Amino acid sequence: MGKTLYLDCTSGISGDMFAAALLDLGASEERLRAALASLPLGGYDLRVSRVSKAGLDCCDFDVALDTLHENHDHDMAYLHGHDRLHEHDGEDGHHHEHAHHHEVHHAEEHGHDAEHGHCHKHDHDHRGEPHHHHGHHHEHRGPADIDAMIDAGSLAEGAKALAHRIVDVLAHAEAKAHGVSLDEVHFHEVGAVDSIVDIVSAAVLVDDLGIDRVLVPQLVDGCGTIRCQHGIIPVPVPATLNIVQQHGLPLSVCGVEGELVTPTGAAIVAAIASGFELPARFRVEKVGIGAGKRAYERPSILRAMLIDELFPLDAPAARENAACSSQMPLVSAGEPTVDAAYAGPVVRLECDIDDAPGEVLAYAAERLREAGAREVHWVPVYAKKGRPAWQLQVVAVPDDIERLEGIIFAETTTIGIRRWECERTVLARSESSVTTPWGTVRVKTVDLPDGSRRVSPEYEDSAALARAAGIPLQKVMDAVQLGIMGTDS
Secondary structure (H helix, E strand, C coil), rough: CEEEEEEEEEECEEEHHHHHHHHHHHHHHHHCCCCCCCCCCCEEEEEEEEEEEECCCEEEEEEEEECCCCCCCCCCHHHHHCCCCCCCCCCCCCEEEEECCCCCCCCCCCCCCCCCCCCCCCCCCCCCCHHHHHCCCCECCCCCHHHHHHCCCCCCCHHHHHHHHHHHHHHHHHHHCCCCCHHHEEECCCCCHHHHHHHHHHHHHHEEEEEEECCCEEEEEECCCCEEEEEEEECCHHHHHHHHHHHCCCCCEEEEECCEEEEEHHHHHHHHHCCCCCCCCEEEEEEEEEEEECCCCCCCCCEEEEEEECCCCCCCHHHHHHHHCCCCCCCCCCCCCEHHHHHHHHEEEEEECCCCHHHHHHHHHHHHCCCCCCCEEEEEEHHHHHEEEEEEEEEHHHHHHHHHHHEEEHCCCCCCCCCEEEECCCCEEEEEEEEEEEEEEEEEECCCCCCCEEEECCCHHHHHHHHHHCCCCCHHHHHHHHHHHHCCC
């Protein structure tokens, strides 16, 4: 059975923090080092150690660059754009190109300079441009270069696919931020050695732990400004905002001045998140804490937890009831309430796709449902030139349209979406619950026009009880129906 990972991003997330948290959860450092060693990439030394943050024991993941790749760190005021007069002698009035390496996060990320503006359209020649040198020798790689490097490594197929996806998320975000095509994107961040290590490490560690579900209730970013290669920009930075918008990620902004969510961190979340809501009750199996590098007002840590969802049967009282298999079902107290979420008009979104593989289509549908779509359907159709294709049909409330369209454009190959508002007739519906010998099952009640009612047990609750008690599903559902009949008499 796969594992569920809960990411607590209340202090943000970056690539190095994520890698550190997963190593702390028990992912294999040995397998990670072997995977990284197989890449055609040098110029760094990977250091994994223990550090203390706010008195908490944490794992620290640090990519120490050699002298050809590293830059110099500066004070927080400079990185946040507060010291506009801060310059170095002999630099022709420039700011030592703080953007030529990596992220400004928590040591942004590995104790180097700020990186934003890390991709741009190269309409100029770098030869003879003093502001691109200052003694540093950074490679500007495009997405295709990074993908080729990943393919050249000895990585598991799942890890390779995830690494490619993280790069793709970043590439689209940077292309949008700078108004260029994907072919014109050249990364400072992704092209930097430490960022490539972060991306590949994230993919390898997720695959190594066997994680198949990731829950991220929120991303908390800071505020203020940050200094990048091309000037001072606001936080959250454009690339991070683009990722949040394109992938429907839940974002909140706190009062901490500084960048808590980096583009790499946001891209990792976009690539792996399965949902944004925690179960009502769960058991924490293990906790990993990854350390950031800078000292902000709140602890610079990322907590990663392996959790197991708890169903009603796991409660002691429910276990007691399960032992009394002859006990008659009881209807729970309390009046059912009408579900107002089903009232009002809806909008139907539709597009035809004939050039995407099945797994991509399935993933897109999953993302749409998680983002609030009321219905998601794939319908087989014939496209132009008689080609077999799939028609995506999404039903949603008007407030969700922009977010859902962003997911459709990001996750599928369509270049256009049809939409129209639909009127509908909705029957009143309510919810109550029935207690059986094996636990509680929610039931839905629909009031029909002739005054009668139609009642149906919630499948997920019934199936969970059947599995836990080792009995047929039909036995649980029969007990629920018996309880419903008892209330009607």
